[in-house]
Amino acid sequence: MKSKLTDIIKNNGTVWKMPLAAALSWEAAEWAGSNHPYLAPLTAILCFQITVSQSLRFAWQRIIGTIAGVAATACITPYVGLSGWSIGLLVLLGAAIVKRLNRDHALTVQIALSILLVLYFQSKMPSYPFYRVRDTVVGAVVAVLIHALLFPPDSIPTAKQKMTRFAERLTRQFYQTADWVRHGCPASQGKTVEAKLQTMFQFQGKLRDVRG
Structure with a gap:
């Protein structure tokens, strides 16, 4: 109890x-x-x-x-x-x-x-x-x-979870970017790739904040 x-x-x-x-x-x-x-x-x-x-x-x-x-x-x-x-x-x-x-x-x-x-x-x-x-x-x-x-926050478990999710996002982004390059880098998909990259690195910034 x-x-x-x-x-x-x-x-x-x-x-x-x-x-x-x-x-x-x-x-x-x-x-x-x-x-x-x-x-x-x-x-x-x-x-x-x-x-x-x-x-x-x-x-x-x-x-x-x-x-x-x-x-x-x-x-x-x-x-x-x-x-x-x-x-x-x-x-x-x-x-x-x-x-x-x-x-x-x-x-x-x-x-x-x-x-x-x-x-x-x-x-x-x-x-x-x-x-x-x-x-x-x-x-x-x-x-x-x-x-x-007084019970200092333990950010390690949270950081591990975010690092795992970031690694998964990075892997998916790598394959998506490679597929985009393989198809000749069409301009119609360029902004989508750029937006996903920005989202991913914003996520990385939040991870860095959690790790303190």
Whole structure:
């Protein structure tokens, strides 16, 4: 009975881990003195990914993006004010820097979000930039710890199943492509072959995400 209950808890981690992380991160942010602790559970929810490694990568990107966005906006806001053009200018600047550093697109999104929110709330709540950074760190840390320490997801069985299906698709695609070439590569079938190849490699991308 105990073993069955343990299996149920383990296999349904996505159901209970996220709300647990949201609740604990809210309480931790309040304990740390935050007057608006919603940023902590928001970060905790966003950080929950399929695998622990993906969660850790997203948490790191959100923390770095938040710090960079807050720092840049807090320094520049007094000179540009709040308007659609100032938001666009700062987001453009952040995106250009990330592009220049060859970093992940997710980092651009996190910086842009921080720029937008800090630019809007800083005039109404001067302490918002500090709270945003602190509560983001709290939410990210809580989410990663819960995901990694409490029944961490075992993606190996799922990855094996997807690898088997991918191998079967690859074999079928090989024979279909060979048959297409043998018949002289008719243009009428070319788009069909291309579409199937794109679908197959999208499937491979999902497999890579599962493997983390």
